[in-house]
Amino acid sequence: MTTTPQYLLTLRCPDRKGIVATVTTLLADQDLLIVESHQFEDHNSGMFFMRVLFAPESCAPIDLDRLRDLFRPIAERFDMDWAFRDVAVKPRVLLAVSRFGHCLYDLLHRWRSGHLPVEIVGVVSNHDDMRSFTEWNNLPYHHLPIAKGEKAAQEARIMALVDELDVDLVVLARYMQILSPELCAFLDKRCINIHHSFLPSFKGAKPYHQAHARGVKVIGATAHYVTTDLDEGPIIEQDTKRVTHSRSADELVAIGQEVECAVLARAVRWHVEGRVMLNGDRTIVFD
Structure with a gap:
């Protein structure tokens, strides 16, 4: 049985309107399905944190470098500290x-x-x-x-x-x-x-x-x-x-x-x- 590859996006940035919508829209536009999503706004520091586990609709691996290039303008817009990684690659x-x-x-x-x-x-x-x-x-x-x-x-x-x-x-x-x-x-x-x-x-x-x-x-x-x-x-x-x-x-x-x-x-x-x-x-x- 073929296992669908999974990928992880983690990010932190100053809290602003539209972060979740912008991130999830990008993933949807690339035919990527969200498997698990968490987010948290810290009112004391004004920071926003997000973790998204996602997978392609097909079983084919995705091009992470291309996805990073697409995401980079979003990261710059929201001043994000962010990272994508392939879950199959173990630390x-x-x-x-x-x-x-x-x-x-x-x-x-x-x-x-x-x-x-x-x-x-x-x-x-x-x-x-x-x-x-x-x-x-x-x-x-x-x-x-x-x-x-x-x-x-x-x-x-x-x-x-x-x-x-x-x-x-x-x-x-x-x-x-x-x-x-x-x-x-x-x-x-x-x-x-x-x-x-x-x-x-x-x-x-x-x-x-x-x-x-x-x-x-x-x-x-x-x-x-x-x-x-x-x-x-x-x-x-x-x-x-x-x-x-x-x-x-x-x-x-x-x-x-x-x-x-x-x-x-x-x-x-x-x-x-x-x-x-x-x-x-x-x-x-x-x-």
């Missing part, structure tokens, strides 16, 4: 991990089972602990240890790897290193981190132990874009789990790891599906 993802493997295990399982629409191109780590599992999944493992005083050199190798592998997204799957401002800038808008806490509470190291010491009744996890401000990048997804005073700090860690896996997987999926758009320090997430 290339590099995973970064240290010694905690639960998020890595979960992401690779979802990827191998077809539930994560990405092409994972490898795993990079400052430790060698996850090598056997990574290579068992037929993926290259890049062990880049950090010698004292040589962090800049190690990060330069990461940047070179991202360029060499043509990586679209880096996922910090419990990569327990603070990225330098240079690496953060290099990965701007294409790096997602999972923080093992419900931000903005309990930043930094050992947040579950911090939460336990404060006697919290809810623990959680936060997936966010990486910026130069530690654990303060735009939040993509969060979730929580209720706990009681009877739980030890180690039990909170175990419960929290389950939440981390689910939150990170949702954030990665939403990002690669073009459902996440930045609005200053906030995100717009189309479900």
